[in-house]
Amino acid sequence: MRHIISILMENEAGALSRVAGLFSARGYNIESLTVAPTEDPTLSRMTLVTCGNNEIIEQITKQLHKLIEVVKLADLSEGVHIEREMMLIKLLAKGSHREEVKRLVEIFRGNIIDVTDTSYIVEMTGTCDKLDAFIGAVHEDLILETVRTGPSGIARGTKGLSI
């Protein structure tokens, strides 16, 4: 089962490699991982998507907790939460395709943020499924390049991951 784990950790050199190293050393999967400093620059917030049965997820969270730099973590999948991922996608936009692609972007509520006479760069935010759906909706010959951030997640309500 897919789990989305949110981690608050010391913003120190090497902290990221401890998390990555833990996953490779213990044979856990990482589907995606995104990290950046928070409003407090001494802390980084990481969102990590992994999969495994309950026992494996329990071990993953415990092992993450054991890392000295990890301050707090939560398995967001245990409660209601919101996930968003951003994608930048470069599409071939020539002739009749220009209008067709533009319409599709509007339907998916994306933004065209760069235009040349032969291409668009589209910015799109949403759940992973939505981004997948957009990719599925565009003819594959039109896709020049895709870059995705991997999802960031946050729990709903006033409760949250903070110190």
Place this chain on the structure above:
Amino acid sequence: MELSGAEILVQCLKDEGVEHLFGYPGGAVLHIYDELFKQDEVQHILVRHEQGAVHAADGYARATGKPGVALLTSGPGATNGVTGIATAYCDSIPMVVITGQVPTPFIGSDAFQEVDTLGITRPCVKHNFLVKDVRDLAETMKKAFYIATSGRPGPVVIDVPKDVTDPNIKIPHLYPKSIKMRSYNPVKRGHSGQVKKAVELILSAKRPVVYSGGGVVTGDGAAELTELVREMNLPITSTLMGLGGYPGTGKQFLGMLGMHGTYEANMAMHDCDVLIAIGARFDDRVTGKVKDFCPDAKIIHIDIDPASISKNVRVDIPIVGPVKRVLADMLNVVKAHKSRPNCEALEQWWSQLQQWRSVNCLKYNASSGRIKPQAAIEMLHKITGGDAIIASDVGQHQMWVAQYYPFDKPQHWLTSGGLGTMGFGLPAAMGAKVACPEKDVVCITGDGSIQMNIQELATCQHFNLPLKVMLLNNGYLGMVRQWQEFFYGSRYSEVTVEAQPDFVKLAQAYGHVGMRVEKPEDLEGALTEMMAIKDRLVFLDVVVDPGENVYPMIMAGKGHHEMQLSPDCELS
């Protein structure tokens, strides 16, 4: 007071109460060695190989409970130390390893003697640090000692670039008295509700057994464990690492459990209805086939490390906390309970255990005319009164010590349990002898293991460390030979140690006393003589029966109830 990085580093060691430092100098640590030269509070033990330094610091820590400290140079100094660091990590030994690093402007340039020490050691340390600024040095040292010794202990590496210890750059120095880390707060006590639940479960158990591990020794819980076991009259078995946590000659003690555990311990595990695991981690050598592990038991697990709980085996009542405190809390609850509802059931259980004991699973045939390794260890136990600190290497001899040398006290048994590092014994014994000069320290080793760090005999001579080396010499890499005999049709592939050195002459060449014993009738005399020589290292080459195997044994993929007993013992 303004101090340089090197001065700060040495001052921090003093402030931490470090008396001994095991190390090997080199380019990147020259500034530090210059500071060590100028003082005499911290004694530096110059080893002959960096692996020896780290194992010695490890042995020092195991024998005292204090953190061991090693100092290595950059590059090969650090990489040579890695096996020692991993050994300490697997057995949760408190240790601080300081490694030199190339100056910060050179990091990443593939400079001379540069390796990514942080990257290489990351998977086998509790934590590691790279100090990039001399102003961070003191706090980093404080954190390192705090992390290494608190919670579940472990090795911490501090990588110190050469420019950080520059004698010309001086800064104000103040060593922090204590340290608080928002990201690291080890548990101080167990949950009281869980403690009560656990005690009630034990009081209602018909067939309880305690399975005690290395956490009892490192967590200083031996006294509390002993009291609890006696108070409740519980049968107790121990892992390899836990030996000495409860007296090995105590009447409740069933012997070690697991692959080469006793018949009674493993049968008790299989048939128990309540298992009390304390500071143990359900290692594969202990559990055997997990599916057949304690099939009827409710399991209580006390451990400082939450990640150890339900990792390999699901448990029913987890208690996360320091074993010492949790056991003391349990004792209080037990003493408040007046009644012992399970008294009768417990008596029946004990009579079953006696029956299993009567199989006498450790019996061996001593009539071959050759010295049996088991007999040599039993004899050593007799002569030392069981009071020596014993370091072992890895292999058959290690299992025989665990089986035939009952440890009555903690911190007397130094062995590489988790990683199984051959070459650990001699340097670990050295560290223990440095820590406890008044104690007898014996390294029991094999002819394979001893040659992996034999260079440390020179260190023992240099620093006048009169420990004893008892080599059980069977001319084989015995444990591997045993497996080849059992599972590979006796095709002995690369296990014959040909062209052995003459160990007697070798010991003498290093300046020690070398002796050899070959006949069973000479064994007692030789061992007595070895132990009687107090002021010199004695290396005793004990030529033993080469075909001896370690029994009993749980073969791979089998459960506790499916032990293979020795052909010499009663049941077979």
